[in-house]
Amino acid sequence: MKVLKFGGTSVGSAEAILALLRIVKETRSSGDDLVVVCSAMNGVTTSLLDLLSLASKGEEVLPKIKLIEERHYKTVRTLLEIKRQNHALLALKILFNELEDLLAGVKALGEVSARVQDKVLSYGELLSCTMIAHFIDQHCGKAVLGDTRKLIRTDSRYGKAMVDETVTNKALNDFALANGDSILVFTGFIASNEKGETTTLGRGGSDFTAAIAGAALNVSEIQIWTDVNGIMTADPRLVKKSFSIAQLSYYEAIELSYFGARVIHPPTMIPAQSKNIPIIIRNTFNKDFKGTVIGPNSSANGSLVKGISFIPEISLITVIGSGMVGQKGFSGRLFKALADVNVNVILITQASSEHSITLAVSPADMFQAEQAIKEEFEQELALQKIHPPQVENQYSIIAVVGENMRHTRGLSGKFFSALGRSGVNVVAIAQGSSELNISTVIDRQDLAKAMNSVHDAMFLSPVKTLNVFCCGLGNIGSTLLKQIAEHKEFLENNRQVRINLAGICNSKKLLTHIEGIPVSNWKEQLDTDGTPGNVDTLIEETKRLNLSNSVFIDNTGSQYVASLYTGLFEESISVVACNKIGVSGTFEHYRKSKETALHYGVDYWYETSVGAGLPIIKTIHDLLISGDRIIKIEAILSGTISYIFNNYKGDRTFKDVVKEAQNKGFTEPDPRDDLSGLDFARKMLILARETGLELEIDQIKLQPILPENCLTASSVDDFYKELEKSEEFFNKLKLEAASQNKALHYVGVLQDGKASVELMMLDQQHPFYNLSGSDNIISLTTNRYLYNPMVIKGPGAGAEVTAAGVLADLVRVAAQ
Numbered sequence: 184m185k186v187l188k189f190g191g192t193s194v195g196s197a198e199a200i201l202a203l204l205r206i207v208k209e210t211r212s213s214g215d216d217l218v219v220v221c222s223a224m225n226g227v228t229t230s231l232l233d234l235l236s237l238a239s240k241g242e243e244v245l246p247k248i249k250l251i252e253e254r255h256y257k258t259v260r261t262l263l264e265i266k267r268q269n270h271a272l273l274a275l276k277i278l279f280n281e282l283e284d285l286l287a288g289v290k291a292l293g294e295v296s297a298r299v300q301d302k303v304l305s306y307g308e309l310l311s312c313t314m315i316a317h318f319i320d321q322h323c324g325k326a327v328l329g330d331t332r333k334l335i336r337t338d339s340r341y342g343k344a345m346v347d348e349t350v351t352n353k354a355l356n357d358f359a360l361a362n363g364d365s366i367l368v369f370t371g372f373i374a375s376n377e378k379g380e381t382t383t384l385g386r387g388g389s390d391f392t393a394a395i396a397g398a399a400l401n402v403s404e405i406q407i408w409t410d411v412n413g414i415m416t417a418d419p420r421l422v423k424k425s426f427s428i429a430q431l432s433y434y435e436a437i438e439l440s441y442f443g444a445r446v447i448h449p450p451t452m453i454p455a456q457s458k459n460i461p462i463i464i465r466n467t468f469n470k471d472f473k474g475t476v477i478g479p480n481s482s483a484n485g486s487l488v489k490g491i492s493f494i495p496e497i498s499l500i501t502v503i504g505s506g507m508v509g510q511k512g513f514s515g516r517l518f519k520a521l522a523d524v525n526v527n528v529i530l531i532t533q534a535s536s537e538h539s540i541t542l543a544v545s546p547a548d549m550f551q552a553e554q555a556i557k558e559e560f561e562q563e564l565a566l567q568k569i570h571p572p573q574v575e576n577q578y579s580i581i582a583v584v585g586e587n588m589r590h591t592r593g594l595s596g597k598f599f600s601a602l603g604r605s606g607v608n609v610v611a612i613a614q615g616s617s618e619l620n621i622s623t624v625i626d627r628q629d630l631a632k633a634m635n636s637v638h639d640a641m642f643l644s645p646v647k648t649l650n651v652f653c654c655g656l657g658n659i660g661s662t663l664l665k666q667i668a669e670h671k672e673f674l675e676n677n678r679q680v681r682i683n684l685a686g687i688c689n690s691k692k693l694l695t696h697i698e699g700i701p702v703s704n705w706k707e708q709l710d711t712d713g714t715p716g717n718v719d720t721l722i723e724e725t726k727r728l729n730l731s732n733s734v735f736i737d738n739t740g741s742q743y744v745a746s747l748y749t750g751l752f753e754e755s756i757s758v759v760a761c762n763k764i765g766v767s768g769t770f771e772h773y774r775k776s777k778e779t780a781l782h783y784g785v786d787y788w789y790e791t792s793v794g795a796g797l798p799i800i801k802t803i804h805d806l807l808i809s810g811d812r813i814i815k816i817e818a819i820l821s822g823t824i825s826y827i828f829n830n831y832k833g834d835r836t837f838k839d840v841v842k843e844a845q846n847k848g849f850t851e852p853d854p855r856d857d858l859s860g861l862d863f864a865r866k867m868l869i870l871a872r873e874t875g876l877e878l879e880i881d882q883i884k885l886q887p888i889l890p891e892n893c894l895t896a897s898s899v900d901d902f903y904k905e906l907e908k909s910e911e912f913f914n915k916l917k918l919e920a921a922s923q924n925k926a927l928h929y930v931g932v933l934q935d936g937k938a939s940v941e942l943m944m945l946d947q948q949h950p951f952y953n954l955s956g957s958d959n960i961i962s963l964t965t966n967r968y969l970y971n972p973m974v975i976k977g978p979g980a981g982a983e984v985t986a987a988g989v990l991a992d993l994v995r996v997a998a999q
Contacts, residue, residue: 184216184402188371188393191225192410193467194311197261200318202467206408208323211366215403218359218367218396219326221315222389223307224258227251231304238289245283252279255310262318271317275310282306297341301373302381305332308370308389316368326366329358331392332381335374343385344374352399359400369396387440387448394462398454405455405462406474407447413464413475414439414446416642417491421634424648427472428489432481435489435584436462438620442492442582452477481586486642487594489585491634497529498549499575499611499624502556503539506568514540520559526552530580530622532611541611543624549574578610579630582622583641595621601640604784605731606755607633628729635731646679647997650730652686652695652756654718655738656709659761662986663738668702670990680997685730688721695724718744726754734786734996736989737762746772752779752787759992761985763792767865770877786999788992793866794820794959794979796988802975803873806965813874815964815972816933820866822957822980823849823857824888824929829955831927837913838906849957849980853899858888860929863940867931871938884939888929920944926952950974 187210189203211217230251234244252275259271285303289295312328319326334354337344351374359367371389374382384391390407397405414436417425431439433456440449446464455462455477465474481489507513514533517540521528530543544552556572563569588594595614598621602609611624625633639647653660667674667682674680684702686695687709693716694700694709701708718741725733735751737744737760745765748758758780766773766789780787790800806813819825826849831840841858844850850857864883871878887894890909896902920927925944928951932939945952950962950972959979964972978984 184218184400185210186218186220186393186397186400186402186405188220188389188405188407189222189315189467190389190407190409191222191227193408194221194223194315195225197258199467200258200262200315202470203315203408204318204322206467206470207319207366211323216364218369218393218400218402219315219319220369220371220389220393220396221308221312222371223311224254227254227307227310228304231307232300234286235289235295235300235303238286239293239295241290241293244286244290248279248283248286251310255314259314259317263321267317267321271314274313274317278306278309278313298380301341301383304383305370305373305381308372312368312370319366319368324366325364326368327362329367329369331370331373332375332379334358334369335384335392335395337374337376337382337384339376339378339380339382341382344376344382346374346384346395348399351395355396355399369393385450387451390448390451391454394451394454394460397460398458401458402460405460406465407451407462408465408467409446410466410468411446412466412469412472414477414490416486416489417634417638418493421493421631422491422638424635424638424642424646428475429473430476430478430480430482431489432479432586433477434619435481435586436477438582438584439490439492442494442580442584442620442622447477486587487585487591487597488583488588488641490583491637491641492582492584493630493634494529494580495630496546496627497543497578497580497624498546499541499543499573499578500549500552500556501539501541501573501575502560502569503573504563504567504569505538506563506566507540508537510537516559517556520555521552524551524555526555530611530613530624532613543578543580543611546576549576575610577627578624579627580622580624581630581633581637582620583637584620586619588619588621597640598637599623601636602633604755605629605632605636606783606785607636632729632731639731646675646681648681648683648732649993649997650683650685650728650733651736651993652721652725652733653684653736653738654688654721654744655736656687656689657738658982659985659989660736660738661706662982663736663989664702664705666983666986666990671702674994678994678997680994682993685728685733686721686724688716688718690717692716693720693724695721695728697728697730718747722747722751725751725756732997733757734759734993736760736993737765738989740764742768748776748787749779752776752783752785755783755785757786757996758788759786759989759996760789761791761795761989763789763862763865763869765789766792766869766872767880770872770879773872786996788995789869790992791985791988793869794961794975794977795822795981796984796991797959797961797975797977797979799870799961799975800873802963802973803870806963806967807874811965811967813963813965814934814969816870816874816931816961817951817964817972818867818870818931818933818959818961819928819951819954820931820959820961820979821857821860821863821929822959822978823854824860824863825954825959825979826957827858828927828929829957831913831917836907836910838903838910841906842903853902855889855894855902859894860885860888860940863929863931867933867938867940870931871933874933876933876936876938878938882938884937884941886939886941888942916942926954928954 237244316326316328336347336350371392413427415425419425433452437449437452462477463474466472526548528542533540607629609623613622683699692713694713733756735758742764826844827840864885893905896905930943960976962972962974
């Protein structure tokens with residue numbers, strides 16, 4: 184014999200019931216005897232509660248009853264052949280008449296007792312199972328309705344009654360024997376006390392009914408048919424990467440369901456566990472899926488844990504005081520006081536000093552719990568041996584569960600590291616000696632972020648999702664998004680990085696989407712769906728969305744945007760920037776940014792601030808981390824100036840070469856912005872700071888390239904005129920270098936704690952002698968590279984290489 188339980192969505196429409204009938208027919212055809220347990224049609228129990236509320240207020244209820252009535256009648260007319268309809272419709276009409284009479288009584292009294300509420304709610308299951316019995320009888324074979332009010336005996340705790348197993352087991356077995364080979368259709372959720380008054384079994388009561396029947400009749404398995412693919416590793420509404428679990432032990436399932444996994448409820452496991460009956464969670468609408476098997480044993484699933492569950496809303500009550508230390512029976516008094524007012528304690532944590540106890544309770548129980556504690560410890564409070572209980576709200580519990588957690592070293596570290604990495608503060612912790620569960624209390628606003636971060640860490644997700652917010656959509660920004668679109672599959676398949684573009688903005692418009700903005704047509708999306716906004720509104724949205732693994736990308740050159748980094752770090756948001764102002768401003772700002780990022784455990788990468796996509800800063804970091812010492816840095820870090828001096832040869836004038844560089848897009852609109860050397864000096868300042876020097880920009884010795892008359896020209900046109908007048912100055916330098924067979928270059932030097940940028944004449948032995956085009960080059964002399972310096976050379980400017988460097992930094996964030 185097998186028990187098949189179908190939930191509200193599985194009986195919620197004619198189409199769903201047809202799927203149910205196919206499942207019952209297939210199972211029956213394999214030769215199994217069947218018990219079918221059903222819930223009310225989805226939404227009906229809620230409607231019955233609404234009717235009770237309306238009736239108790241003296242309001243009209245008949246229109247809403249008629250809606251429920253018509254829904255059931257329509258289903259009967261759709262699925263039953265005409266000659267069978269009258270019998271079914273008459274049975275339903277009798278039930279609806281009883282329901283109307285009950286609600287009329289409630290309306291007359293103006294109140295609803297727990298006993299009456301249970302009786303009214305029972306009609307949801309009575310109505311659905313009356314229909315289902317008729318449907319099965321027509322489509323699958325002889326069926327008989329078993330009203331569990333006559334079969335399951337309970338006490339009189341209305342709303343969550345306790346079952347009398349002895350009486351119940353006998354009644355169920357007698358009913359099964361009396362009905363031979365019929366398919367038994369049992370009403371879920373409902374029972375009765377010894378007086379015959381209707382009771383209900385509480386949340387998940389229909390699952391419990393299935394387990395009670397299964398244990399009483401010693402069935403081979405209990406199947407719970409619902410609308411999801413078994414039990415998932417996490418709630419798919421919060422964690423998109425969650426997946427179905429093939430097998431769980433009873434203990435694992437109890438822990439997961441206790442902490443909010445709504446597919447199955449804790450009481451369901453107890454009767455099945457007592458007889459070692461497997462429970463299989465199946466999907467009515469995907470019957471080919473094998474489901475989740477819950478049984479005596481767990482199984483290895485290749486992960487550290489089996490699942491992650493949560494309770495979305497809890498309140499914390501903390502009792503503190505020196506009067507607790509060493510006092511025998513204090514905890515007993517505390518928990519008895521709470522039990523006396525029916526307060527369920529969800530989680531307990533106590534300091535080893537016995538100085539404090541923290542309890543998690545439902546927010547609905549919070550006030551009652553607080554009053555019970557004050558009354559029980561009235562004397563201790565008066566003598567100030569303990570403080571008044573501290574109550575805190577707006578918290579959630581997240582729990583990781585799995586029998587494989589036992590004796591697994593480093594698992595707790597991985598769990599708390601994942602939370603810390605996402606900036607989730609842990610308020611309280613609880614773990615039993617069985618090591619089956621680690622539970623933590625966190626701020627409710629961090630729940631989704633915490634769930635995703637822990638899921639990634641615990642299930643060793645091969646693909647890490649970065650939620651990216653991109654500021655600046657100009658040349659570099661748009662090229663970066665193009666590269667992300669082009670390399671999306673490569674990044675996921677080869678680097679295990681998924682980039683979810685959660686937000687973009689320019690100086691006028693903003694667009695955010697939690698599921699991601701398509702990188703292939705972001706421009707169209709911004710034009711059609713964007714709203715007025717700027718970097719401030721983008722950062723507000725980034726903080727509000729509170730996504731795990733959030734990364735802010737700064738593709739601007741704005742000093743204002745750079746000033747916002749520390750605020751992002753404080754919200755546990757990493758920053759990737761090609762904006763060199765963030766690291767070349769005051770040393771105090773540089774230090775604070777680095778320290779804040781470190782303090783909050785987030786990344787701050789800015790490789791492209793020096794040398795575009797060349798791996799300069801990373802290489803310096805790696806050398807220093809490995810214990811090497813930087814002795815000297817020589818560098819040419821301006822593509823513009825590099826191009827100009829590499830092409831200022833022969834009969835060409837300096838003015839002609841500068842003009843050519845401008846025409847090719849190598850210079851700013853005003854070439855003096857490049858030729859002033861200030862941008863080069865900022866890059867040398869960054870390198871100096873990365874080696875550990877606390878320098879400011881005015882401490883960089885900067886030799887001007889241009890004579891004063893060129894620098895002070897009133898316009899770009901006048902600048903070129905002055906440049907032509909100064910050709911003798913530049914030609915003299917060129918001829919002097921040529922006469923000595925040397926190359927003229929603008930070089931930055933960092934040595935002995937000092938940095939400079941100056942014109943140099945380099946001989947043929949120097950690694951910069953043969954530099955060509957607009958390339959950048961850097962030479963690193965260290966203890967290990969003392970006689971043959973390390974040289975890094977390549978394009979140091981351009982949207983493609985800069986965007987590629989930003990993308991590389993983004994991938995580094997995922998690697999962390």
